[in-house]
Amino acid sequence: xxxxxxAKGDLVLENVTKSFTNFTAxxxxxxxxxxxxxxxxxxxxxCGKTTTLRMxxxxxxxxxxxxxxxxxxxxxxxxxxRPVNTVFQSYALFPHLTVRDNVAFGPxxxxxxxxxxxxxxxxxxxxxxxxxxxxxxQLSGGQQQRVAVARALVNHPEVLLLDEPLGALDLKLRxxxxxxxxxxxxxVGLTFVHVTHDQEEAMTMADTVAVMNLGKIEQMGAxxxxxxxxxxxxVANFLGQSNLLSGHVDDTDGEHIIVSAAHHKLRLRKSRAxxxxxxxxFGVRPEKTRIHNTDPGASAAGNSIGPGTLLDVSxxxxxxxxxxxxxxxxxxxxxxxxxxxxxIDSRPGDTVWISWDPxxxFGVRP
Amino acid sequence: MSALAHIGGSPSGTSTTAAPExxxxxxxxxxxxxxxxxxxxxxxxxxxxxxxxxxxxxxxxPGYPGYxxxxxxxxxxxxxIVEYWPHFVRSLLFAGLATFFAFVLAYPxxxxxxxxxxxxxxxxxxxxxxxxxxxFILRTIAWRQILSDEGPVVSVLNFLxxxxxxxxxxxxxxxxxGLTYNFLPFMVLPIYASLERADPKIIEAGxxxxxxxxxxxxxxxxxxxxxxxxxxxxxxxxxxxxxxVNAELLGSDISTKMVGNGIESQFFKVLGGYxxxxxxxxxxxxxxxxxxxxxxxxxxxxELL
Amino acid sequence: MSTGQRLKFWxxxxxxxxxxxxxxxxxxxxxxxxxxxxxxxxxxSNISWNPEGSPTLEHWQNPCxxxxxxxxxxxxxxxxxxxxxxxxxxxxxxxxxxxRHRFKGRGAGNILVFIPMAxxxxxxxxxxxxxxxxxxxxxxxxxxFWTIVFAHIMFCISFVVVTVKARLxxxxxRLEEAAQDLYAGPGSTFWRVTFPLVLPGIVSAALLSFxxxxxxxxxxxxxxxxxxxxxxxxxxxxLRGIPAQANVIGFSMFVIAVLLVVVGQVIGSRRRSPA
Numbered sequence: 001x002x003x004x005x006x007a008k009g010d011l012v013l014e015n016v017t018k019s020f021t022n023f024t025a026x027x028x029x030x031x032x033x034x035x036x037x038x039x040x041x042x043x044x045x046x047c048g049k050t051t052t053l054r055m056x057x058x059x060x061x062x063x064x065x066x067x068x069x070x071x072x073x074x075x076x077x078x079x080x081x082r083p084v085n086t087v088f089q090s091y092a093l094f095p096h097l098t099v100r101d102n103v104a105f106g107p108x109x110x111x112x113x114x115x116x117x118x119x120x121x122x123x124x125x126x127x128x129x130x131x132x133x134x135x136x137x138q139l140s141g142g143q144q145q146r147v148a149v150a151r152a153l154v155n156h157p158e159v160l161l162l163d164e165p166l167g168a169l170d171l172k173l174r175x176x177x178x179x180x181x182x183x184x185x186x187x188v189g190l191t192f193v194h195v196t197h198d199q200e201e202a203m204t205m206a207d208t209v210a211v212m213n214l215g216k217i218e219q220m221g222a223x224x225x226x227x228x229x230x231x232x233x234x235v236a237n238f239l240g241q242s243n244l245l246s247g248h249v250d251d252t253d254g255e256h257i258i259v260s261a262a263h264h265k266l267r268l269r270k271s272r273a274x275x276x277x278x279x280x281x282f283g284v285r286p287e288k289t290r291i292h293n294t295d296p297g298a299s300a301a302g303n304s305i306g307p308g309t310l311l312d313v314s315x316x317x318x319x320x321x322x323x324x325x326x327x328x329x330x331x332x333x334x335x336x337x338x339x340x341x342x343x344i345d346s347r348p349g350d351t352v353w354i355s356w357d358p359x360x361x362f363g364v365r366p
Numbered sequence: 367m368s369a370l371a372h373i374g375g376s377p378s379g380t381s382t383t384a385a386p387e388x389x390x391x392x393x394x395x396x397x398x399x400x401x402x403x404x405x406x407x408x409x410x411x412x413x414x415x416x417x418x419x420x421x422x423x424x425x426x427x428p429g430y431p432g433y434x435x436x437x438x439x440x441x442x443x444x445x446x447i448v449e450y451w452p453h454f455v456r457s458l459l460f461a462g463l464a465t466f467f468a469f470v471l472a473y474p475x476x477x478x479x480x481x482x483x484x485x486x487x488x489x490x491x492x493x494x495x496x497x498x499x500x501x502f503i504l505r506t507i508a509w510r511q512i513l514s515d516e517g518p519v520v521s522v523l524n525f526l527x528x529x530x531x532x533x534x535x536x537x538x539x540x541x542x543x544g545l546t547y548n549f550l551p552f553m554v555l556p557i558y559a560s561l562e563r564a565d566p567k568i569i570e571a572g573x574x575x576x577x578x579x580x581x582x583x584x585x586x587x588x589x590x591x592x593x594x595x596x597x598x599x600x601x602x603x604x605x606x607x608x609x610x611v612n613a614e615l616l617g618s619d620i621s622t623k624m625v626g627n628g629i630e631s632q633f634f635k636v637l638g639g640y641x642x643x644x645x646x647x648x649x650x651x652x653x654x655x656x657x658x659x660x661x662x663x664x665x666x667x668x669e670l671l
Numbered sequence: 672m673s674t675g676q677r678l679k680f681w682x683x684x685x686x687x688x689x690x691x692x693x694x695x696x697x698x699x700x701x702x703x704x705x706x707x708x709x710x711x712x713x714x715x716s717n718i719s720w721n722p723e724g725s726p727t728l729e730h731w732q733n734p735c736x737x738x739x740x741x742x743x744x745x746x747x748x749x750x751x752x753x754x755x756x757x758x759x760x761x762x763x764x765x766x767x768x769x770x771r772h773r774f775k776g777r778g779a780g781n782i783l784v785f786i787p788m789a790x791x792x793x794x795x796x797x798x799x800x801x802x803x804x805x806x807x808x809x810x811x812x813x814x815x816f817w818t819i820v821f822a823h824i825m826f827c828i829s830f831v832v833v834t835v836k837a838r839l840x841x842x843x844x845r846l847e848e849a850a851q852d853l854y855a856g857p858g859s860t861f862w863r864v865t866f867p868l869v870l871p872g873i874v875s876a877a878l879l880s881f882x883x884x885x886x887x888x889x890x891x892x893x894x895x896x897x898x899x900x901x902x903x904x905x906x907x908x909x910l911r912g913i914p915a916q917a918n919v920i921g922f923s924m925f926v927i928a929v930l931l932v933v934v935g936q937v938i939g940s941r942r943r944s945p946a
Contacts, residue, residue, distance in 0.1 A: 058852075084852075094846060095846075109853060402764065493695050496932075499882065499885070499927075507913065508708075608791020625793075629797055644801060647794045651790055
């Protein structure tokens with residue numbers, strides 16, 4: 001698809017704040033979305049991600065701060081003046097127009113003579129040529145979604161915004177559309193900014209994920225980096241799940257710091273800790289831990305916790321999930337793949353220990 | 367288990383960004399849009415009411431019937447009420463009865479249109495509205511023929527010996543029947559509109575919970591259609607209370623006359639009747655607005671506005 | 672299941688529909704009477720059936736026979752047309768202002784639009800009469816065609832506002848945002864998206880206006896002076912002897928209206944179906 005323009009610059013938000021009468025939706029947010037990236041804004045509802053998107057689209061104006069693409073300042077311009085298009089939540093297809101006319105709407109407004117031909121070409125890209133004459137209400141949810149994508153893409157925007165585009169679809173269709181959107185993005189090479197509350201969706205599709213909470217970006221990076229090394233408690237719990245334990249830094253030992261928490265001394269690599277001293281929350285992912293019927297002993301000193309009482313065991317096929325109550329350390333989750341031939345045979349009520357590879361532990365701000 | 371429930375799943379609760387408020391602030395555009403319509407309403411609704419109010423306080427020029435002078439004579443109201451209080455009672459009573467019967471007839475029709483009609487919905491809708499186009503005067507005259515002493519209804523009832531007095535026209539029964547008939551569509555349409563918006567799944571769920579059809583209706587269906595019922599009763603009661611055509615065409619000379627007949631005859635048949643007629647009109651409007659206000663307060667909804 | 676039970680179930684399933692059909696029959700019964708009596712070979716007034724010489728096609732062959740009948744019909748159609756046009760335009764503008772703009776006195780505006788609907792027609796008619804006679808009379812305004820039109824516009828406006836407002840409020844604001852996002856400025860957003868989507872509401876408001884105006888008698892009777900509309904003609908002639916041609920015209924209007932609505936629906940559903 002050579003006729004699509006490559007993105008001309010990065011999308012830049014500079015100290016953007018959006019205040020409504022009684023609350024601040026976006027609070028002094030700065031970020032750069034590299035051109036051609038598939039960027040996801042991830043966060044719970046009300047975190048300000050949709051407001052951020054609407055400010056990029058021009059549907060809201062920031063209270064302060066600037067929105068730029070490359071060197072062009074877009075702040076204050078109207079939505080129809082921006083080289084930005086949006087795939088709306090629940091699509092907002094024009095019900096009185098056919099699919100083809102919906103897609104041709106943008107090119108026509110810009111006075112393109114071949115608007116219909118452009119529309120047909122884009123409909124081919126999303127594989128909907130055969131439905132061009134229909135009205136949106138006669139399409140399934142997945143088809144409507146693809147029309148919405150085509151209607152935005154046909155304009156070759158510098159940045160394509162997607163506002164919870166898959167939220168209205170069922171799980172199976174959602175997986176299909178994730179792959180489809182990824183394919184389209186690769187094919188057209190545009191900057192995609194995708195707003196979602198679904199962490200799995202964000203991680204599968206995006207090159208870069210920004211996790212938002214309470215109007216601020218908590219952490220931004222590649223999905224695998226965010227997952228492996230969360231920097232805040234919020235990210236540790238919002239992306240997947242974490243066992244977290246509050247403590248404080250007691251000592252250092254070469255490359256490691258020693259965290260004292262719940263009568264344990266836990267070892268943590270300096271490079272994986274958000275702070276080198278003072279209070280810290282020690283964390284480890286449930287699937288990075290193992291469960292033991294006996295004390296793993298001195299060899300695992302600093303990389304284990306116990307004894308605790310097994311509360312619950314649930315077998316899910318590929319894995320077994322354990323829930324352990326560790327005195328003063330709360331409930332810990334352990335997620336073990338069923339690889340061993342001689343599985344540990346534990347029942348609720350048993351006394352167990354939990355251990356992990358020290359390279360997997362992380363420390364976040366408390 | 368709550369900790370484990372998190373693994374691999376997304377946090378519950380979808381993002382519910384409220385639909386953006388489209389309201390624009392003030393500006394010339396708003397006033398330009400408003401002005402022509404509001405001026406029209408001021409000139410042809412508010413000004414006439416003011417004029418009517420002044421007329422209701424005017425006095426007759428002694429010795430010159432049909433001529434009035436400007437005055438503040440509240441006595442017109444006293445005279446109007448003394449002379450016409452039975453008409454008031456009948457107006458409210460007949461309109462109340464007609465509203466009740468219209469509700470009883472309209473609800474099943476609206477319900478069937480909303481939930482049972484399927485593709486016949488449009489056809490039934492046309493059927494409800496279409497009779498409007500045969501002038502309502504003609505249809506009321508047709509009722510006079512249907513209910514006349516030689517007509518089928520009276521013949522059957524008399525054959526069964528269940529009709530005291532032997533006829534229906536010229537009685538209050540005919541007037542109430544006519545009012546019920548004429549304003550029925552105004553009851554059907556709002557109820558239908560509110561039922562159509564209701565989700566049939568909720569009613570099914572109600573059916574599952576209560577199993578009993580009537581309980582489901584009383585606890586689920588009826589409350590959901592309350593805005594429609596409210597609008598429908600108002601749209602039926604108000605015109606019915608002010609009507610005089612049904613009493614004129616179906617009722618008797620005296621004992622079934624309503625306030626509307628009084629106003630009409632004071633305006634057109636009594637020389638110098640303007641002040642009394644105006645006082646009657648104002649009293650009627652005040653009574654109805656008061657009833658509407660109490661009713662909306664009691665079963666209230668702002669949706670009407 | 673016993674036959675009795677089965678019968679009971681069958682009735683319970685269809686109870687609402689059976690009652691609904693009976694109510695529809697009740698609504699149509701007078702229309703049927705009007706139709707039947709259009710063939711009546713009556714003597715003085717077309718009230719009771721005269722078996723001699725009936726049914727007759729005489730009245731259908733000469734619908735404009737009675738003096739003033741077709742003239743009154745023409746007046747009704749003209750009044751309805753003008754009142755509908757003006758009320759639809761003014762009411763639609765009001766609805767847009769009330770839904771789309773926030774301004775001082777918005778609440779008062781809503782109430783001013785609502786109260787005419789909560790006022791009995793006889794009060795509207797009486798108050799207009801006093802204004803036209805005592806207020807505007809001195810400036811040379813005579814009761815007649817235009818006073819009817821003015822009055823009809825007034826009471827139609829409120830119904831137009833309510834109908835269009837409902838449609839506007841149910842309009843998804845994201846559609847207009849989508850249009851803006853797709854390079855449509857304010858003007859083209861309005862004409863390409865907002866207006867076509869609100870149009871069905873405006874059309875039903877216009878139809879409602881016309882039927883209210885066409886069928887109005889009470890207000891018209893107060894403000895019409897010597898001018899006669901179709902309902903007024905029928906009412907007045909009822910007292911002197913009603914001609915069967917009134918039935919012919921009343922029933923024809925009914926048939927024409929139904930045909931127009933049916934044709935409209937068929938065209939509407941054609942447009943909606945796949946090309």
